[in-house]
Amino acid sequence: MTAPDRIWDVLVVGGGNAALCAAIAAREAGASVLLLEHAPRAFRGGNSRHTRNLRAMHAAPTAVLTEAYLEDEFWDDLLRVTGGETDEALARMTIRASAEALPWMAACGVHFQPSLTGTLSLSRTNAFFLGGGKALVNAHYAHAERLGVVVRYDSEVTRLALDGGAVREVFATSRGFPVTVRARTVVAASGGFQANIAWLRESWGEAADNFLIRGTPYAQGRVLRDLLAQGAEPVGDPTQCHAVAIDARAPRFDGGIATRLDCVPFGIVVDRDAKRFYDEGEDVWPKRYAIWGRLVAQRPGQIAWSITDSRAESLFMPSVFPPIRAETIGGLADALGLDPTALEATVRDYNAAVRPGEFDSGRLDFCRTEGLDPPKTHWARTIEAPPFTGYPLRPGITFTYLGLRVDAGARVQMQDRRPAENLFAAGEIMAGNILGRGYLAGFGMTIGTVFGRIAGREAARHARN
Amino acid sequence: MPETETDAIVEARREMEICNACRYCEGFCAVFPAMERRRAFAAADLNFLANLCHNCRACYHACQYAPPHEFGLNLPRTLADLRAETYAAHALPRPLAALFRRNGTVVAGGAAIAAALALIVTVLLVAPGRLFAAHVGPGAFYAVIPRAVLVGLAGAAFVAALVALGLATRDFWHATGGGPAGAAAARAATHDVLTLRNLGGGGHGCNDRGEAFSMTRRRLHHATFYGFLLCFAATCAATIAADVFGRPAPYPWLSVPVVLGTAGGVLLAIGTGGLAWLRVVEDRAPTAPGLLGADFALIGVLWALAVSGLLLLGFRTTAAMGTLLALHFGLVLAFFLLLPFSKMVHAPFRAAALLRHAQELRAR
Numbered sequence: 061m062t063a064p065d066r067i068w069d070v071l072v073v074g075g076g077n078a079a080l081c082a083a084i085a086a087r088e089a090g091a092s093v094l095l096l097e098h099a100p101r102a103f104r105g106g107n108s109r110h111t112r113n114l115r116a117m118h119a120a121p122t123a124v125l126t127e128a129y130l131e132d133e134f135w136d137d138l139l140r141v142t143g144g145e146t147d148e149a150l151a152r153m154t155i156r157a158s159a160e161a162l163p164w165m166a167a168c169g170v171h172f173q174p175s176l177t178g179t180l181s182l183s184r185t186n187a188f189f190l191g192g193g194k195a196l197v198n199a200h201y202a203h204a205e206r207l208g209v210v211v212r213y214d215s216e217v218t219r220l221a222l223d224g225g226a227v228r229e230v231f232a233t234s235r236g237f238p239v240t241v242r243a244r245t246v247v248a249a250s251g252g253f254q255a256n257i258a259w260l261r262e263s264w265g266e267a268a269d270n271f272l273i274r275g276t277p278y279a280q281g282r283v284l285r286d287l288l289a290q291g292a293e294p295v296g297d298p299t300q301c302h303a304v305a306i307d308a309r310a311p312r313f314d315g316g317i318a319t320r321l322d323c324v325p326f327g328i329v330v331d332r333d334a335k336r337f338y339d340e341g342e343d344v345w346p347k348r349y350a351i352w353g354r355l356v357a358q359r360p361g362q363i364a365w366s367i368t369d370s371r372a373e374s375l376f377m378p379s380v381f382p383p384i385r386a387e388t389i390g391g392l393a394d395a396l397g398l399d400p401t402a403l404e405a406t407v408r409d410y411n412a413a414v415r416p417g418e419f420d421s422g423r424l425d426f427c428r429t430e431g432l433d434p435p436k437t438h439w440a441r442t443i444e445a446p447p448f449t450g451y452p453l454r455p456g457i458t459f460t461y462l463g464l465r466v467d468a469g470a471r472v473q474m475q476d477r478r479p480a481e482n483l484f485a486a487g488e489i490m491a492g493n494i495l496g497r498g499y500l501a502g503f504g505m506t507i508g509t510v511f512g513r514i515a516g517r518e519a520a521r522h523a524r525n
Numbered sequence: 526m527p528e529t530e531t532d533a534i535v536e537a538r539r540e541m542e543i544c545n546a547c548r549y550c551e552g553f554c555a556v557f558p559a560m561e562r563r564r565a566f567a568a569a570d571l572n573f574l575a576n577l578c579h580n581c582r583a584c585y586h587a588c589q590y591a592p593p594h595e596f597g598l599n600l601p602r603t604l605a606d607l608r609a610e611t612y613a614a615h616a617l618p619r620p621l622a623a624l625f626r627r628n629g630t631v632v633a634g635g636a637a638i639a640a641a642l643a644l645i646v647t648v649l650l651v652a653p654g655r656l657f658a659a660h661v662g663p664g665a666f667y668a669v670i671p672r673a674v675l676v677g678l679a680g681a682a683f684v685a686a687l688v689a690l691g692l693a694t695r696d697f698w699h700a701t702g703g704g705p706a707g708a709a710a711a712r713a714a715t716h717d718v719l720t721l722r723n724l725g726g727g728g729h730g731c732n733d734r735g736e737a738f739s740m741t742r743r744r745l746h747h748a749t750f751y752g753f754l755l756c757f758a759a760t761c762a763a764t765i766a767a768d769v770f771g772r773p774a775p776y777p778w779l780s781v782p783v784v785l786g787t788a789g790g791v792l793l794a795i796g797t798g799g800l801a802w803l804r805v806v807e808d809r810a811p812t813a814p815g816l817l818g819a820d821f822a823l824i825g826v827l828w829a830l831a832v833s834g835l836l837l838l839g840f841r842t843t844a845a846m847g848t849l850l851a852l853h854f855g856l857v858l859a860f861f862l863l864l865p866f867s868k869m870v871h872a873p874f875r876a877a878a879l880l881r882h883a884q885e886l887r888a889r
Contacts, residue, residue, distance in 0.1 A: 173552035191587030192549030380546035
């Protein structure tokens with residue numbers, strides 16, 4: 061660490077997009093800024109490392125966004141996914157500020173992809189970082205350091221000493237050594253607690269031991285828990301997390317986008333007993349992507365298998381792990397560790413229930429089963445063309461919803477309804493104010509950028525007064 | 526999967542399968558759109574993709590799965606290793622493919638030996654009074670080395686190189702599944718070759734020295750490429766002047782061959798010098814250590830060609846001309862003879878891969 065008795069204007073806790081936006085904004089406002097990133101340099105950037113795009117309002121086509129995406133449509137999208145678990149004033153402020161996020165990021169050296177050719181149809185609403193989130197993070201760090209932000213990696217903040225709603229001292233472990241940091245203001249941008257299995261176990265019990273964490277292992281929620289324990293006002297459901305079904309062979313942490321599986325709608329999904337448990341064809345996959353994490357988490361052993369035949373293989377994005385293949389259903393059951401008789405019976409019953417129809421993977425095709433419980437309501441096609449394929453599924457946790465309540469100036473609110481004096485928050489640690497439930501692609505990055513800038517600016521102003 | 530697959534093929538396939546499930550890099554260069562057109566990667570596909578890669582390293586620095594992540598992706602290094610294998614695999618005549626092993630030593634040593642031999646033979650055959658005298662006026666060079674020797678040897682070496690390189694490229698083209706190319710695809714590929722679009726990393730340059738994007742390498746490569754072409758044009762102009770208009774070299778400063786040659790030589794010397802400097806200061810993590818020698822050897826030979834040519838021009842009216850001519854001539858011969866077995870192969874192979882990619886884009 062630098063000189064131990066130095067008093068920084070702004071201390072930024074965390075090293076992802078929100079933290080970097082806060083550090084840059086504070087430094088641009090003239091403050092001296094220290095940023096403490098828990099991860100080593102190679103894994104810096106929190107979950108921003110794994111992101112790809114940012115949702116932004118715009119009134120006319122830009123170099124990186126097509127058509128227009130106005131405030132009311134953006135708000136409607138948010139209202140739909142959250143089911144009202146949001147704060148309209150903060151949300152609309154975020155949406156409006158998102159229009160300026162892209163040019164500001166571009167000025168920080170972030171490059172965007174001109175237009176997208178891939179499978180996602182988000183080019184109207186979301187701007188894609190050229191090369192993805194790690195390239196974004198690289199650009200942010202380079203810009204922050206150019207401006208004179210001091211960055212320390214391998215530095216985990218363990219405790220913020222709050223006194224009457226003001227942070228007096230900050231304790232951290234930097235490269236293995238305990239340090240105390242003094243700063244006039246603090247921006248907490250250290251993410252959620254999704255990588256803290258012990259904390260997840262409090263809500264999910266032993267099932268949490270079978271969860272895979274899609275992003276950074278450094279999102280331990282230590283600062284979040286510390287601040288809540290010292291009287292910060294919580295926001296968001298403390299028990300919930302965003303979870304999708306990913307390949308069970310993925311690494312425990314940091315598997316990122318490549319472990320995603322898109323095969324579910326084109327086959328059946330069975331649990332450990334080789335039984336189906338939910339309508340695989342309920343809706344188009346992007347809309348149902350997120351419910352399957354919870355569905356699998358609720359099955360015994362938190363595991364399931366997607367079973368398809370050879371006709372389905374070309375219908376979805378290739379997966380990072382090859383499918384497990386066999387020439388017969390019984391053989392596939394053996395390879396997957398399932399009871400062959402049970403899986404044969406499940407496939408037989410399913411095949412018998414499939415009604416004829418015109419299969420179309422590109423839309424809701426109403427090819428369905430009849431007399432089957434649970435039914436499959438779209439893309440129901442018999443599983444009969446060998447080789448048969450199986451993908452193991454486990455819940456992949458993206459982020460948690462519990463956070464710190466903030467006001468429009470990103471200032472943390474205390475349980476006594478007073479704002480904290482010199483404590484601000486940005487990013488996943490406060491996203492629950494706006495995204496209290498559900499998921500909207502690229503919106504976490506929008507919240508992080510908008511609130512990071514506000515928190516940095518406000519913290520700098522407070523420090524200089 | 527055939528058992529004969531090399532480690533580089535196996536590793537490239539492993540990495541491509543991870544990349545194809547991520548696709549975040551699709552904005553960087555042609556490799557990723559070409560990858561997305563495939564679900565499985567046969568050796569031929571991987572050899573094609575390896576030569577499509579321009580080694581800008583943007584994908585390495587943007588990669589969430591780069592080491593120390595357990596997926597350990599390092600695509601620029603892996604594809605560079607595979608590219609080197611394709612150079613040897615398609616080299617003709619076949620027995621000389623072994624020259625791609627320890628290629629840095631072979632090319633650098635070959636060039637040094639050739640230059641030394643040219644000097645020795647000149648000293649042995651040319652009377653000292655003639656060799657170390659100042660010659661001026663038409664045919665001055667031929668007073669030291671007869672025109673038939675200069676043109677005959679260099680011409681023969683050049684034709685041999687062109688044939689070997691052409692056959693190797695044809696072999697590579699067929700092995701990666703290339704068929705007859707249309708005019709539109711050829712136009713697109715030519716544009717990509719001439720602009721080095723894929724060294725642009727999506728329009729912002731390469732990651733030469735780390736995470737920051739820079740146009741330095743692209744500009745230095747342009748200087749090298751266009752400098753080389755200008756030198757070649759100077760040679761053609763001189764040949765036309767001598768054989769068509771009966772005006773033997775040397776030519777005045779403001780003649781077409783000398784202007785082209787001077788501009789080309791300066792560009793080539795700056796370009797290759799700069800590329801060598803970049804290879805010294807670059808971030809080594811995404812580079813293939815085994816190929817460093819081959820790169821330095823080619824860069825070094827080109828630099829020596831440019832500088833010896835410029836020196837010859839500068840001192841052509843002095844007593845040093847004979848020695849410089851012998852040196853330059855030896856380097857030219859060495860360059861042509863080693864051409865099909867040097868990293869120079871990257872040029873036609875990459876052009877072929879770009880053409881193949883342009884074809885694929887138009888196939889659907």
